[in-house]
Amino acid sequence: MKELSYYFTVALERNQAGEYDKNDIYSVSREFGVINQIEYQGKSFAGASLANYGVVQSGDLVYTKSPLKFQPYGIIKTNEGLAGIVSALYGVYHPSVYVHSPFTQVYFELDSRLNDYLRPLVNKGAKNTLLISDGDSLLGKVAFPSQDEQRDIANLFKECDLCMRKADLKLTKIRAMKQGLLQKMFA
Template sequence: MKTPANWQSVLMHRIADVRSGLSKSSNREGQSVKKPYMRVANVQDGFIDLSEVQEIDVPINQVARFTLMPGDILLIEGNGNPENLGRGCIWGGQIPDCVHQNHVFAVRTLKDAKLLPDFLMLQLQSRRGRNYLLSCAKSSTGLATLNASQLNQFPVHLPPLPEQRKIAEILRTWDEAIEKLTALRSANLSRRIWMRSHLFTGRIRLPGHTGAWREVTLGKVLTEHGLNGAGAEEVFSVSVHKGLINQIEHLGRSFAAADTGHYNRVLPGDIVYTKSPTGEFPLGIIKQSKIAQEVIVSPLYGVFTPATHALGVILDALFESPIAVRNYLHPLVQKGAKNTIAITNRRFLEGKLRLPMDPAEQAAIAEVAITTQAELACIDAEIDALTRQKRGLMQKLLTGEWRVKVETN
């Protein structure tokens, strides 16, 4: 699509200065001074993470060259991961006299360029910007990275300043809505963490419930029913974030054997234990099936029916936590030389947890867990919808396909 008549298309190096950062390993000759610096870990997608800011020795005669200024666009070179190419945000001067590492570019718009940093950042984040960065990524060594020369050749669409400002304001409205929902999501997750340490341990009791809590083996509350597939069930896998999910939907295709008669059948509400290390869950994942119909999973998975559906809900919510899963499984699992997990289904049931024995209290606790999970799902759906809306708006507004009305004095 052609740019509108009153827009320009200008290469980055004509309107911005792309600055490489300071190398940690370079020799420091002469006097130097310690300065806080931005690493790849600090530069996230749309925000600066200041939870851990380190210092670096900077030669005194190079301090000005590497010092960040408010309005600088920070972009990471990729660090070998294509998904990280061009990840970045705008530096707001959060830390005085801060410099940047060589894996983080600082893009500074020139004073006479008539280009807003916010507008340039939006273009780099847009579909066109992402496609350009991906097309430039070096892959000859198997590591996707960018260099300053490639960034300097990025074609920037340059509408008049009032139009840039209006487009940035419109898209900022979506960002603010997403930020508010993200904060609400964090509050929901914090509440669920509190529930795991208080409500699910009996430290805090729901009003009206005084029944006994006992430390029992999971074998007392879970039963391995041993049912196999009948041949008509769909094959499912287990995801950290989505729980039981259709294997084709999750992985793009089915990895099931031609004959699935020996696969384990999963009933609605069953607890499924995967014996595969995954990300934050090096000893496997424990999830409850929230699927309304019977499905089947790999025979490598353990499948167990809880004494009550509510107990299954409680176990599912408890084992959302990587720490809770590790604490339960670590005494039970043996790890092989190739990081394989050795644990039988019988051994899995030998671990102990402190659980409520009264079915009424189990149901009440489960209802709280279900409610907070439903709230979280609604928040995630809203964030996803707003993110897709913003992406669509960016495609229209940043190419000039949709024009904005700009007030003239």
């Protein structure tokens, strides 16, 4: 077992030059991962200045320190999209040469594993805020296989997700067809 800091380093780059704007802001969703805030929530919730927002590159790990019902210590996801920015409240981490970063998202997808990893590292403050530095969030131990195995595992779960999305789409189409038939039959 190794500390997560073996696989990732804290990303310190900020949007000081204004390279990114409100259209490039990401949120982190349990279901959808790192996703464009406007696409996900319909609008940007950014303040007036984006200069202190963290820059997220493709492959970076993002830790949102917002408690959710089944993830009381936050969630960890990998940015598999384009570069963008996140609020300074998020932790951003660059992958090392020892990790296939999409595997890390799969590794932490199981709520119990994520919570067991974060629980000893996080202190809860007033109003249920999570108190943990970006560096401290990398101090927990993880058991990662070789990089080739990481890649194979991540690809397997990516295929599973694709199959589930296709099945969901098919189910949506069948439901629409059923509604159409019911309308025609009983009109």
